[in-house]
Amino acid sequence: xxxxxxxxxxxxxxxxxxxxxxxxxxxxxxxxxxxxxxxxxxxxxxxxxxxxxxxxxxxxxxxxxxxxxxxxxxxxxxxxxxxxxxxxxxxxxxxxxxxxxxxxxxxxxxxxxxxxxxxxxxxxxxxxxxxxxxxxxxxxxxxxxxxxxxxxxxxxxxxxxxxxxxxxxxxxxxxxxxxxxxxxxxxxxxxxxxxxxxxxxxxxxxxxxxxxxxxxxxxxxxxxxxxxxxxxxxxxxxxxxxxxxxxxxxxxxxxxxxxxxxxxxxxxxxxxxxxxxxxxxxxxxxxxxxxxxxxxxxxxxxxxxxxxxxxxxxxxxxxxxxxxxxxxxxxx
Amino acid sequence: xxxxxxxxxxxxxxxxxxxxxxxxxxxxxxxxxxxxxxxxxxxxxxxxxxxxxxxxxxxxxxxxxxxxxxxxxxxxxxxxxxxxxxxxxxxxxxxxxxxxxxxxxxxxxxxxxxxxxxxxxxxxxxxxxxxxxxxxxxxxxxxxxxxxxxxxxxxxxxxxxxxxxxxxxxxxxxxxxxxxxxxxxxxxxxxxxxxxxxxxxxxxxxxxxxxxxxxxxxxxxxxxxxxxxxxxxxxxxxxxxxxxxxxxxxxxxxxxxxxxxxxxx
Numbered sequence: 001x002x003x004x005x006x007x008x009x010x011x012x013x014x015x016x017x018x019x020x021x022x023x024x025x026x027x028x029x030x031x032x033x034x035x036x037x038x039x040x041x042x043x044x045x046x047x048x049x050x051x052x053x054x055x056x057x058x059x060x061x062x063x064x065x066x067x068x069x070x071x072x073x074x075x076x077x078x079x080x081x082x083x084x085x086x087x088x089x090x091x092x093x094x095x096x097x098x099x100x101x102x103x104x105x106x107x108x109x110x111x112x113x114x115x116x117x118x119x120x121x122x123x124x125x126x127x128x129x130x131x132x133x134x135x136x137x138x139x140x141x142x143x144x145x146x147x148x149x150x151x152x153x154x155x156x157x158x159x160x161x162x163x164x165x166x167x168x169x170x171x172x173x174x175x176x177x178x179x180x181x182x183x184x185x186x187x188x189x190x191x192x193x194x195x196x197x198x199x200x201x202x203x204x205x206x207x208x209x210x211x212x213x214x215x216x217x218x219x220x221x222x223x224x225x226x227x228x229x230x231x232x233x234x235x236x237x238x239x240x241x242x243x244x245x246x247x248x249x250x251x252x253x254x255x256x257x258x259x260x261x262x263x264x265x266x267x268x269x270x271x272x273x274x275x276x277x278x279x280x281x282x283x284x285x286x287x288x289x290x291x292x293x294x295x296x297x298x299x300x301x302x303x304x305x306x307x308x309x310x311x312x313x314x315x316x317x318x319x320x321x322x323x324x325x326x327x328x329x330x331x332x
Numbered sequence: 333x334x335x336x337x338x339x340x341x342x343x344x345x346x347x348x349x350x351x352x353x354x355x356x357x358x359x360x361x362x363x364x365x366x367x368x369x370x371x372x373x374x375x376x377x378x379x380x381x382x383x384x385x386x387x388x389x390x391x392x393x394x395x396x397x398x399x400x401x402x403x404x405x406x407x408x409x410x411x412x413x414x415x416x417x418x419x420x421x422x423x424x425x426x427x428x429x430x431x432x433x434x435x436x437x438x439x440x441x442x443x444x445x446x447x448x449x450x451x452x453x454x455x456x457x458x459x460x461x462x463x464x465x466x467x468x469x470x471x472x473x474x475x476x477x478x479x480x481x482x483x484x485x486x487x488x489x490x491x492x493x494x495x496x497x498x499x500x501x502x503x504x505x506x507x508x509x510x511x512x513x514x515x516x517x518x519x520x521x522x523x524x525x526x527x528x529x530x531x532x533x534x535x536x537x538x539x540x541x542x543x544x545x546x547x548x549x550x551x552x553x554x555x556x557x558x559x560x561x562x563x564x565x566x567x568x569x570x571x572x573x574x575x576x577x578x579x580x581x582x583x584x585x586x587x588x589x590x591x592x593x594x595x596x597x
Contacts, residue, residue: 224426226422226424226426227426227428229394229396229414229420230420230422230426230486231439231443232395232396232413232414233394233395233396233414233415233416233418233419233420233487234416234419234439234440234443234444234486234487234490235415235416235440235443235444235490236439236443237443240442240443244442244443245428248430248431249428249430251430323430325429325430325431325432325470325472326429
């Protein structure tokens with residue numbers, strides 16, 4: 001009796017929870033369908049000729065989401081992941097819809113500054129060769145500047161953190177040069193360096209150098225003395241103390257510096273390209289603005305966002321790999 | 333093999349004086365006229381109130397601190413700095429959190445550039461301290477007692493002539509501490525390493541040592557050297573054990589002469 005009773009309640013709760021789950025999971029799909037219906041049926045007020053890009057994107061999203069939904073009934077991990085992300089996806093799809101309605105459909109925002117999603121997608125696809133080329137130029141500049149700046153910052157930081165003598169000579173330099181926003185060097189850099197590329201590399205390197213050097217030196221200077229003492233009694237040489245004790249012990253702080261340096265390198269890159277360099281995403285932004293082609297402005301902003309957030313994800317992934325020993329210790 | 337007897341070295345401390353300056357620039361005599369001879373393979377405890385300079389003395393033997401006067405010798409060779417022949421274990425295990433337990437224990441061998449194929453003994457030492465199976469773990473995954481075992485293995489892997497223990501069990505709970513005391517004795521008996529132990533635990537000193545050096549503070553001096561005439565293994569509640577205990581308490585002025593025994597029994 002009691003056994004049967006327990007069994008029936010468990011079935012009931014399972015059905016109930018499942019139903020709740022399904023509702024949350026299906027909502028993003030419903031929103032996508034509404035998006036599509038509204039876009040195809042509501043009359044346009046902005047006098048653009050619409051293309052198939054935006055509806056095609058919605059259709060692809062509907063197919064992908066449906067496929068994931070079907071798979072999620074089989075794969076438990078996917079199911080849980082989807083359940084967690086479904087409200088967020090729903091919100092994103094709703095925002096896109098609001099964007100479409102207030103621009104293309106109702107023309108509540110002035111043109112040419114606020115084109116609809118279809119127009120921006122159009123720019124993204126029709127101008128992809130120039131956008132792609134600009135992205136490559138930007139990445140080349142960013143990597144060259146970032147790597148040079150990070151290396152100089154690491155070396156300076158280690159020297160400062162390790163030796164009082166180096167600290168004496170580098171600190172004033174850091175104090176005087178560090179706080180100057182890197183882009184303030186643009187007028188001088190453009191004169192001193194033969195090409196605008198190397199001028200920009202210099203400026204980005206300066207932007208990265210400062211936070212990396214500061215964090216590295218303070219990280220190394222704050223390593224517990226006991227670590228060095230233990231290593232010395234175990235027969236460690238000076239080289240071992242620097243590379244196998246000081247640097248690993250300071251690595252969490254060093255990563256914060258590398259992360260901060262990355263942030264300022266993004267800023268510097270875009271500003272440098274907007275002001276002096278004749279290529280790259282920053283240049284593309286100002287160029288599109290010059291033609292009052294705001295769909296291209298938005299398109300390049302999307303590219304900038306995707307590239308930069310991928311790079312941030314990359315550095316976090318590297319951090320998690322390198323600092324695997326920190327798991328369960330410190331989070332930042 | 334791990335067990336090689338007769339590794340122990342002798343320590344000779346001659347007329348050592350060490351003066352520190354406090355924040356106001358006032359001089360504090362941490363150690364004065366300290367003479368001490370530790371025989372090869374002996375286990376000696378330094379005991380005394382805080383500020384008696386027992387840790388300072390140990391740090392000087394390790395080569396991490398320097399005397400203002402006098403000198404210290406290991407096997408007639410003057411101590412001028414840290415060396416792997418004098419291993420040190422702190423109260424805090426100070427394992428490197430970025431290395432797993434195996435690599436932590438191997439630190440001494442790596443630091444001394446011992447070739448990789450000669451680092452196999454690391455596993456023997458992990459076995460010796462009962463940490464087999466934990467070589468891939470990281471320090472934060474270990475309990476306090478296990479971390480301290482790893483620190484012990486890390487110090488032993490260099491086969492030091494002298495092992496310096498600075499309140500190594502001070503942060504452990506009473507039960508873990510007693511187990512670890514037995515393990516230290518086991519390692520000491522197997523290997524014959526000279527051991528110098530700083531402790532504030534009188535029972536620990538009696539349980540472990542051949543000799544107990546009782547120190548007093550301001551200025552830090554050796555007040556009395558007590559031979560421990562008890563055989564091994566020792567019983568913590570043996571009358572002779574307790575008698576010795578009250579004697580040390582008397583020397584440290586925590587008990588009055590005569591009344592002590594009945595009071596502390």
